[in-house]
Amino acid sequence: MTPPEIFDRARRRARRxxxxxxxxxxxxxxxxxxxxxxxxxxxxxxxxxxVLDLGCFDGGFLPPPGARVTRIDAGERFAAMTGGIQGDEDRPYVPEGSFDLVIAAGSLDTVNDLPGALALIRRALRPDGLFLGAFLGGVTLSTLRSVLLEAEADRPAARVHPQVDVRAAGDLLVRAGFALPVADVESLDVRYTDLFALVRDLRGMAGTSLLPAPPPLSRATVARAAAAFAARGDAEGRTTERFDAIFVTGWAPDPSQPQPARRGSATASLAAALKPKP
Known part of the structure; x- marks a missing residue:
């Protein structure tokens, strides 16, 4: 049985x-x-x-000198702008072992099958190939989420999609078969004059909600949300919104990589090491 999709694929392409x-x-x-x-x-x-630039947007990533780069994006216009291929990140279209570097910046948080997308990236890499990714997660858009809940207190609706946290991201790398997985988070605070300035930025970066069939927002609800956003402003009348970027690093397994020690192979006792010295 195919699980229900979290995001509307057609809407995702149209927004891009x-x-x-x-x-x-x-x-x-x-x-x-x-x-x-x-x-x-x-x-x-x-x-x-x-190099594979997966979810390439306008092709802003500069590959290492001399490297060949293939670009893929879910949006037809972004793919055309960069001379790339149109395709969803979680669909199987990349030949196995084609790349020694895959980067994915800003798109993996809105794929329907994130574990599947990571598994496809892993298979696209040659042995000892590197994956570097970044996507929004953690408590991104916490202010927007809060003011919308306040504005719809009687009948709140899901309008900001669920976010992956850094621990879950690390677990997903392991599940996808990456060696030496690392996940960490960095935060960026952006100050806005009003709610509508934030929404303009989200539209411009193709970052508005992709949840299927959200109930429409009434004018009264928008007005309440805008007032709640303004009420959170600082002395200069600006309200802070937070963006958390989850950075992930993983390698395609290869025998040349450092291996964890075999369990039980230690030659010294931890208890003995921790004993106070006489």
Whole structure:
């Protein structure tokens, strides 16, 4: 039995197509993620020749010098802009063992099958290939979530999709078969003059809700949400919204990688090491 999908795939493609023409004006979240990915990539002392930019948006990721890059995006316009391929991240279309580096910045939080997408990334990598990803999670949009709940106190509806936390992200890497998995979180606070400025940014980055068939917001509800947002403002009349980026790193297994010690192979007792010295 196929599980129900969390996100509306057609709406996801349409939102990305809507955002494509002016994406550069609202790309600061993905730019921030790409900066973090580039820092992590700079710390790796090896060469990469075949790179997959999965969920490429406008192609802002710069591959290592001399590397061939393949770009895939769910949106038709983003794919066309970058000379890439249109496709969903959790659908099986990437040949096995095709790449030695896969990056995915800003898209994996809205795929219907995140474990499946990670498993596909793992299979797309050659042995000892590297995956670097970043996506919104944690308590992202906590202010927006709070004011919408306040505005719809009598009959609240789900309007901000569930977020993956850093521990779950690490578990998903292990489940997908990555070696040496690492997951960490970085936060960015953005101050807005009003609720509508936040919504404009979310639309510009294709970050509005993709939950299927949400009930429409009435004008009265929007007004209450805007007032609740403004009430949380600081002395300068700006309200802070939080974005949490979950950064994930994993390697395709290879015998050359460091291996955990065999259980029971220790030659010293932890209890003895912790004893006070005479």
């Amino acid at each position: 197509d809507r955002a494509a023409p002016l994406f550069a004006e609202a790309s600061f979240i993905r730019d921030w993620m790409l900066e973090g990915i580039s820092e992590r990539l700079d710390a790796v002392r090896r060469e990469f020749t075949d």
